[in-house]
Amino acid sequence: MPHATQLPGITQKYGDWRDDLFQNGYAIIKNAVPASRAAEYVESMTQWLEKFPLGFDRNDPSTWTEEHLPAHMKGGMYHSYSISHENFVWSARLEPGLLSAFSQIWGTDELLVSFDGINITLPLPKSQRKKSGRWPHQDQNSLIRGFQCAQGILNLAPNGPEDGGLVVLAKSHLLNDEFFRMHSTGKNPAWGKVPDDWHGFSEEEVDWFKERGCEEVKLCAEAGDLIVWDSRTVHFNVLPEGDNVRAVIYTCYTPAALATPEDLQKKKEIFERRERTTHWPHRNFWRADEILRLGKKDPYSRDRPFEEPVLSEKLLKLAGAMPYNKEGPVEK
Template sequence: MPHAIIPNVDEKYGDWRDELFQDGFAVVKGAVPADRAAGYVEEMTKWLERFPLGFDRNDPSTWTEEHLPANMKGGMYHGYAVAHEKFVWDARMEPGVVDAFAKIWGTDELLVSFDGINMTLPLPDSTRPKSARWPHQDQDSRIRGFGCAQGIINLADNGPEDGGLMVMKGSHRFNDEFFKTHSMDKKEKWGKVPDDWHGFDDDEIEWFEERGCELMKVNAKAGDLLVWDSRTVHYNILPTGKQTRAVIYACYTPAALATPEGLAKKKEIFENRDRTTHWPHRNFWRADKILRFGKEDPYHRDRPFEEPVITDRLLKLAGAMSY
């Protein structure tokens, strides 16, 4: 396929891309076969069991913070080199997933983010934390236009009560207008991420609502791929039902967008089995060490439990080999 061009968001494609460019998000049905999706859920469960913290998949009383490795927002795992576990790389390289992003960008010469996973376990009502809104976009407020396509590889059926992705439908189309009248400065930062994250206050969410943008929950089946424009306002919510949420975050952009210096840095990050932001081709930084209950975790890991199988395709997606 040819090198990427920025997609023409006004063109009609006759598939889910029309929803992506019009609404700011879309669901790609059946990107991963159902049996393989179930296999990834099993691998995620085994990953939690590898830590000697007492987690037992068959005992809900152990599905709590003291029995789990460090996470945020109810079940988002970014530390312990999880971004480079074999099962995570296997999911990133699923043909249906890579092909979807190739259709967005018009090229299969892609880079992928070194992102984490989310396994949010349903808790008894008495111990279930309340879900707080944290609406944000994962694009630098100074960058105009479509710049990054984000993705969630959804591995378990995900309905209205199962927690998951909330999006502000159509908010990406008002991004330019918003930042003409609102400050581009961040009110808070997510860790040390210097750019490509901007949070929104409740009154700013009302600004989008006044222009017809609607907050809505994205539901999907096991094996579906959720894709969205990084300018789309979004956040995750916790489950209120009994279904486990299991997803792998994976974002792809064309390798042609990366600078030689950026590729060198990405290769170094890969070789160190470190993580990145959602942006695969830019904004690399040295990630903080994950803390557990405010202290350095004695079970901190610099390498995955199971290394990925190294292939040319993987190295190219990692930015460690040229296309």
């Protein structure tokens, strides 16, 4: 049985967006980051794409194709190239609105953050658009019960019904225990190499949730909104059908107290190597295979960010590189 820590009860009413999170499995926190700051992050993401000598031109949609972009997944998910530790990504993780939201969820300011990536999905010319394959899943081990991880998306550009984005099965987290009493907890070999804290669902299993009242909802948000969801909530991504760019930074936080000393040491080493983790900030530090670009090893692969993060005490504590019971000068 995987390690899990019993968390405090969450049955109380809060009178705010947390009620949506615990009752529906997701919530949208409006204006978590000012719209002007969101625009700055979109600019930083676009400049990051331009640093690769692949012919990408922000003003020419004909270059928004795979051969002109760094290696990515599912239309616009970037995890390689040490993107998890670019200075602008760390700046987003330190936004007061994000830290406040997750502090409210967990009842503590002593948090760890995941070393997640970004998503900048550029709508292709209509003649080249394809329907995206669905991969409904939860980001929690099928053997772990209860609320253990909250995921987040900092939404940086207006995102409507026809734009690429997150789809959830509302209230599916409430049926998690029942589902795994009736279905296998094992991993399907067809999923390939996936983290322990990832479990996929077939379309028939998605129907099982729908038959019990779970509605499929495409989440829409404005620039600067924060989307949070219970990791047990069944969810997946969709590609844009409209002409808007999707731009988000994945941000997940959990209490530092949930991490074992051994996991904190691993997290510190991962940070120092500027590598990525799963969505879980405090455990299961899984090393993914290298993402190939156009089916080949990428000559532009890199293991350090273009712009290193500006180290601070708060950053190092969120990274697990400095314990919360220690204060002192930041090592350069």
